[in-house]
Amino acid sequence: MSPTESAITLTVNGSRRTVRVSPSTTLLEMVRTRLELTGSKECCAEGECGACTMILDGEPVNSCLVLAVETDGSEVTTIEGIGGAGMTPLQESFLTAGAIQCGFCIPGMVVAATALLERIPRPTESEVREGLSGNLCRCGGYSRISAAVMAVAGGNAAT
């Protein structure tokens, strides 16, 4: 039996997209393979690591735990939708703070941190650490990642 595909329409990074997907396709798979936006990463595929973080209707979510069909009519922002032509101050801050090592977790980190700063523009360091606790960095770059976010948030953490 072949999967019944259905057409869904959603807004991805500001543009309306219509995609035919099968019910078992996750939002992450659809974005990476059908829309060819490969910035979001698949790592644990079970909501533990945050590498696939996207902003869905205003809130950060693990896109590996969302079915593509669930997002019909939704608005999605991926890492490609953050910053436009240049980088955002947050992304610059990740670079200057030396927060990027292998880089695999960084798209998810940046999306989660962007969402965090939208909700709490001037977070404390513990709010940053809590806000990013769903994003794992196996290089262990947490101190610099948190410093990068604090620096751009007007915090006083040393970089």
Place this chain on the structure above:
Amino acid sequence: MTWFEYQRPQSLGEASDLLRKDDSVALAGGTDLLVALRHRAVRPALVVDLKSVSDIAEEIEVEGDRLRIGGRVVMSRLTRNQHVGRHFPALAQAAAVVGSVQIRNRATLAGNLCNASPAADTAPALLAYGATVIASRPDTTRSIPVEEFFTGPGTTVLERGEIVTAVELPIPPTTIGSAFARVTRRRGVDLASVSLACILDPSGRARFGFGAVGPTPLLAESTFDELATDEGWSRLLAVTSPITDVRAGAEYRRAMLHVHSRRAFQAASEQLRAAT
């Protein structure tokens, strides 16, 4: 993932009919279901998405002396709700430690109960506060006390086609003391090795909800007088039966259960004394 069909019904009747079919599963936030689908722990023919069902509320409302939490309310909304924070702080605390920010933005309170994990983070607080689960079908609605809701790991008293439309909590008529405790291997994104909530009222009654120390979340009741003695504590904790698994050994669980229950009782007692 295996192949399945997907439906997104608009009404409770339609959703209930779809869920009456064999091999259908309900999808709320999906944070447990998607993991189970990926691991092929469930192989449904049909996934019924409840997010568009208008009879399942997305709101948290005070109705007389009760707080009604709609079946589609997600954890992050619970943690930010003023009524929950004011009347049910242990529930707010429990919701705030479920998974991660990303998980809490999707995971629903109703889903946490229906998934029926012995370690369900919100269950101890709901047990201690005396919450009821509102389960509906088009023709009938029943209120199930949380302590009667779970029947084993992953199983509940819900019948096929029955959908949890809300969770209700009685707003405490007087000042009460409350505490929540949770032992995990690491601070974020972990399942509880032991979790508990403790509610004390001025008449001297104590209600404890326990998680991850038995086949289901458990309720135990006692009194301040009873808990002044070691025997009283032993009787209180006799309802639990911790096992050894990947997260903790049975002995460790038992030890942590004793320590954290006493600390929670202490904290809730101090809160109650300060307020009265």
